Amino acid sequence: MDNVTDVTVSPCSDSAYIKPLRVFYKQNGVSKTWDAVKSHDSVCILLFNKSTESFVFVKQFRPAIYIQKSELQKHEDHWKIDTGKYPGELGITYELCAGIVDKDKNLDVIAQEEILEECGFQVPLEKLQRITSYRSGEGTIGAQLTLYYAEVCEEVRITEGGGNLEEGEMIELIEVLLKDIKHWIMNESISKPATLMFAVMWFLDNKTCDTNSSS
Amino acid sequence: MDNVTDVTVSPCSDSAYIKPLRVFYKQNGVSKTWDAVKSHDSVCILLFNKSTESFVFVKQFRPAIYIQKSELQKHEDHWKIDTGKYPGELGITYELCAGIVDKDKNLDVIAQEEILEECGFQVPLEKLQRITSYRSGEGTIGAQLTLYYAEVCEEVRITEGGGNLEEGEMIELIEVLLKDIKHWIMNESISKPATLMFAVMWFLDNKTCDTNSSS
Numbered sequence: 001m002d003n004v005t006d007v008t009v010s011p012c013s014d015s016a017y018i019k020p021l022r023v024f025y026k027q028n029g030v031s032k033t034w035d036a037v038k039s040h041d042s043v044c045i046l047l048f049n050k051s052t053e054s055f056v057f058v059k060q061f062r063p064a065i066y067i068q069k070s071e072l073q074k075h076e077d078h079w080k081i082d083t084g085k086y087p088g089e090l091g092i093t094y095e096l097c098a099g100i101v102d103k104d105k106n107l108d109v110i111a112q113e114e115i116l117e118e119c120g121f122q123v124p125l126e127k128l129q130r131i132t133s134y135r136s137g138e139g140t141i142g143a144q145l146t147l148y149y150a151e152v153c154e155e156v157r158i159t160e161g162g163g164n165l166e167e168g169e170m171i172e173l174i175e176v177l178l179k180d181i182k183h184w185i186m187n188e189s190i191s192k193p194a195t196l197m198f199a200v201m202w203f204l205d206n207k208t209c210d211t212n213s214s215s
Numbered sequence: 216m217d218n219v220t221d222v223t224v225s226p227c228s229d230s231a232y233i234k235p236l237r238v239f240y241k242q243n244g245v246s247k248t249w250d251a252v253k254s255h256d257s258v259c260i261l262l263f264n265k266s267t268e269s270f271v272f273v274k275q276f277r278p279a280i281y282i283q284k285s286e287l288q289k290h291e292d293h294w295k296i297d298t299g300k301y302p303g304e305l306g307i308t309y310e311l312c313a314g315i316v317d318k319d320k321n322l323d324v325i326a327q328e329e330i331l332e333e334c335g336f337q338v339p340l341e342k343l344q345r346i347t348s349y350r351s352g353e354g355t356i357g358a359q360l361t362l363y364y365a366e367v368c369e370e371v372r373i374t375e376g377g378g379n380l381e382e383g384e385m386i387e388l389i390e391v392l393l394k395d396i397k398h399w400i401m402n403e404s405i406s407k408p409a410t411l412m413f414a415v416m417w418f419l420d421n422k423t424c425d426t427n428s429s430s
Contacts, residue, residue, distance in 0.1 A: 005241045012237035013228055015250040018355055020235045022227035023278040026220045027303070032383050035230040036279035037252055039355055063238040064251035065350060065357035088242070093353045100354075132401050135280060136352045138308045138408050139315075140233055140254055142280035143352075145409065168247050186347050193353050194360065194409040201416030 002061055004088025007081040009072055017100075041144040042136075043111045044098035045128070046199040047119060048207070051154040054175035055200065057094045058118050060163075061170065065191055066091025093191040094174065096147075096199060111148045118171050120161030121152040131202060134195075145195055149203070178208070217276055219303025222296040224287055232315075256359040257351075258326045259313035260343070261414040262334060263422070266369040269390035270415065272309045273333050275378075276385065280406060281306025308406040309389065311362075311414060326363045333386050335376030336367040346417060349410075362414055364422075393423070 012018070019038040026032070047056040070086035072079035099114035101107065108128050115123050133146040163169025176184050182204070184190065185197050227233070234253040241247070262271040285301035287294035314329035316322065323343050330338050348361040378384025391399050397419070399405065400412050 003243050006239070006246075008239040010237050010239070011228075012235040012250050013226075015235065015237070017250045018235055018252055020227040020230065020233055020252070021282060022225050022230070023282060024221070024223040024225070025278065027276055027385060028218050030383065030385075031221075034278035035227050035232045036282060037233055037235070037355070038282055039352075041283075042354075061242055062353050062357060063240065063249035064355055065353055067236060067238060067251060067253055068256075068357035068359070091357075093350060095353055133403050134412060135308060135406050135408050137254075137356055137358075138277050138280055138310055138406075139257075140252065140279055140356060141352055142277060142283035142306075144283070168245065170242060170245075188348050191350050191353075193350050194413045197349060198409045198413040198416060201413060201420065204420070205416065 002088035002092055004061060004066070004091065005083050007066075007083055009067060009079040009081065010077070035140075037141045039141045039143045040100035040102055041146070042098055042100050043107050043114065043146045043148060044096040044195055044199070045111050045115055045148040045150055046096055046131075046203060047115065047121065048149070048151050048178075048203065049153060049175060050151050052175055053178045055178070055181060055203075056097070056119055056121075056152065057174050057176065057196065058097055058163075059092060059094050059172040059174050061088055061091045062093045063091060065093055093193070094196065095193060096196050107146050108148070115150060115152075116159070116161075118161050118163050118169075119152075119173055120157050120159040121150075122156050122158045123150045123152060127151070131199070136195075147195065147199055149199075149207075217303035217307055219276060219281070219306065220298050222281075222298055224282060224294040224296065225292070250355075252356045254356045254358045255315035255317055256361070257313055257315050258322050258329065258361045258363060259311040259410055259414070260326050260330055260363040260365055261311055261346075261418060262330065262336065263364070263366050263393075263418065264368060264390060265366050267390055268393045270393070270396060270418075271312070271334055271336075271367065272389050272391065272411065273312055273378075274307060274309050274387040274389050276303055276306045277308045278306060280308055308408070309411065310408060311411050322361050323363070330365060330367075331374070331376075333376050333378050333384075334388055335372050335374040336365075337371050337373045338365045338367060342366070346414070351410075360410055362410065364414075364418070
């Protein structure tokens with residue numbers, strides 16, 4: 001999945017996904033400006049596979065991570081990235097199963113659909129536990145993330161998952177054993193977001209009797 | 216701090232802080248595009264005040280959150296937000312002490328400076344514990360966050376903090392008692408990012424004997 005080639009980067013002034021905006025306002029009478037991005041809210045789901053005593057995460061190439069870790073070389077009105085020097089694996093991340101809220105559906109229904117689409121498990125709505133909600137990058141993007149939890153097992157695995165191929169998603173499933181999870185989340189060579197790390201810590205605090213499972 | 220008025224929002228095509236980019240690439244031979252934002256890496260610091268047995272957080276108005284929660288009304292080439300209907304308190308967040316990496320300094324030095332500037336505590340570099348690093352919103356922004364921990368006390372509080380007034384920062388310090396922290400982080404009426412929530416869970420797992428301090 002990390003065979004990434006022919007990378008070109010251009011300025012992006014018109015996107016359905018990111019709206020860069022400048023906010024002008026007065027705070028306690030003082031004039032201020034701030035640059036921000038309006039973006040979609042999301043749902044994400046911590047999946048625990050009871051059959052294997054493992055967490056189920058999605059692994060994928062993320063251009064946003066890749067361009068942050070690479071050197072952009074200017075060519076007239078765009079940039080190129082030398083994929084020999086900066087291989088695609090730099091952009092590989094490990095994440096919770098997740099989806100943006102871009103449909104007029106309840107959040108739990110979107111969560112249910114993403115679990116099936118990305119991970120292949122059929123989870124009834126009543127088995128989805130809503131944990132909490134919070135904000136993504138508060139300085140730049142203020143989108144809301146709503147976190148769910150679902151326990152799954154091999155009996156409810158009905159497809160291979162892998163994401164929506166029509167939308168070009170290339171998602172690999174990975175499972176991390178409960179006994180290894182604490183070391184795994186603190187391993188910085190594995191790129192992952194804080195939301196996954198919080199979700200795992202919540203699980204260890206709420207769903208296990210012995211939180212020191214890895215020691 | 217939440218007396219916010221005269222809010223105008225315009226498209227933002229040239230920002231020192233957010234660079235909206237379109238990434239064109241081939242993944243396993245399949246041509247794909249993705250819209251992403253190049254942004255600054257950050258450091259953030261979980262502060263625990265031993266004198267008061269409290270966590271020290273910063274409270275501030277965040278335009279990125281505010282525009283996400285408000286209705287933007289189109290006026291020719293810009294938008295307005297009705298602050299009567301959408302008061303500034305909608306944009307108030309509670310965060311870790313933090314700063315962007317926009318200086319040619321070591322991360323721990325930036326962390327040390329932010330602790331003093333925002334929170335008023337003088338912390339020697341050797342008392343800063345680097346916990347881990349992770350990615351912010353992996354779909355849109357791939358910036359790296361490096362998390363530190365520092366224990367402080369009233370004896371090392373040398374200023375009132377409040378941020379860099381010259382840069383227009385208006386930051387209020389708040390303290391949340393250790394015994395209340397679990398309920399506080401799960402309280403969704405208090406806007407906060409996952410990074411704060413993970414940091415607190417890390418503390419409860421690593422810095423206390425009894426993680427059920429609030430029950």
